Amino acid sequence: MSTDTLPELELRVAAWNTDRETLRALREQVFIVEQQVPREIEWDGRDEDALHVLGTLDGVPIACGRLLPEGKIGRMAVLASHRGHGYGAAVLQALVDAAREQGLNEVYLHAQQHAADFYRRAGFEPEGEPFAEAGIAHIAMRQQLQPRLGRVYTSGIEYPQPFADWATALATDASREICILSPDLDHRVFDDRGLAEALSALARRSRQSRVRILVSDYRPMVQRGHRLLALARRLPSSILLQQLNEHPDWKGETLVIKDRSGVLCKPAEADKAAFCEPDSRARAERYLDLFNELWRHSAPHIEFRSVPL
Known part of the structure; x- marks a missing residue:
């Protein structure tokens, strides 16, 4: 099935006292039946x-996971019939x-x-040596968290700094998509290691994740x-450049749009x-x-293609 036609996973926080049977059924199937984890360890x-x-x-319930108060993530389960479509990555995020x-x-x-690469793509780093847990080889992994952006509207942001820091923060905060519109993808703002790492992590997180970048020059x-x-050349299916x-509706703004919920904007000639x-x-x-209107009138350029070694 094409990822374009996959139904979108609906996620919600579940309450153990009301959703216990649903969560137990998922975990019973994945861990106890499929992986033969002893019941006394699972529960x-x-x-x-x-x-x-x-x-x-x-x-229809197909995936779940839990977060303990001390920050431990676990009990990540996706029914076998629905694996390979990015649903586990969505639960993890x-x-x-x-x-x-x-x-x-x-x-x-x-x-x-065997799933270490999956978690590494989501920003987790391994630590220590592998060990056995419930008779299965495991590796400890950890991720440092950056605070979420506040919800307050902020104006008068200077360009290129701290505009560049705001762009990286939005990319780090995104869960599914980042759209960037810039006249020439200004090196002072967008040729940034932190931003590239955030976009790379987003693009690798799920098959449903994507980054779209639109430039004129x-x-x-x-x-x-x-x-x-370089990132777009390396990940051409998820980072589109x-x-x-030209387009009459574009007045030269620089935009960074996070999912469908956040925007960073610099009007043209207004630093x-x-x-x-x-x-x-x-x-x-x-x-x-x-952005979508401009995207419909844009096209890949031959210079954006991978350069043979």
């Missing part, structure tokens, strides 16, 4: 203290987001060793080299008048409509 008495995330497709909302500075987990990035150009020659609204669906969707 460890910590579920009442945990935050649970439940994922459903058309109302929801748990990381919940930890950040709780003010935790880090999260950690015990990953089954490709020459500076091609002539000087650019981290985001296109050129827009001290940028603003950021990290949590405004109405404003973000207005700018996303503009």
Whole structure:
């Protein structure tokens, strides 16, 4: 099935006292039946203290995970019939987001060793040596968390700094998509290691994640080299880079749009008048409509293709 036609996973925080049977059924199937984890290990008495995330497709439960108060993520389960579509990554991101909302500075987990790359793509780093847990090889992994952006509208942001820091913060905060519109992908703002790492992590997180970058003048990035150009060449299916020659609706703004919920904007020729609204669906969707209109009139450029070694 094409990822374009996959139904979107609906995620919600589940309450153990009301969703217990649903969560137990999922975990029984994945851990006890499929992986033969002993019941006394699976049911460890910590579920009442945990935050649970439940994922459903058309109302049918297919995935879950939990977050313990000390920041440990675990009991990540996706039914076998629905694996390989990015649903596990979506549950994991929801748990990381919940930890950040709780003010935790880090999260950690015990990953089954065969799944270590999955967690590494989501920003977790291994630590220590592999060990056995419930008869299965595991590796401890940890991720430091950056605080979420506040919800307050901020104006008068200067360009290129701290505009560049706001762009990186939005990219780090995104859960599914980042859209960037810039006349020439200004090196002072966008050729940044932290931003490239955040976009790379987002692109690798799920098959449903994507980054779209739209520029009008490709020459500076091609002539000087650019981290985001290199990233787009390396991950062409999830980081899309296109050129827009001109369009009457575009007045030269520089935009960074997070999911459908946040926007960073610098009007053309106004280096001290940028603003950021990290949590405004109405404003973000207005700018996303503009971006999508411009995207429809853009196209890849031959210079954006991978250069053979």
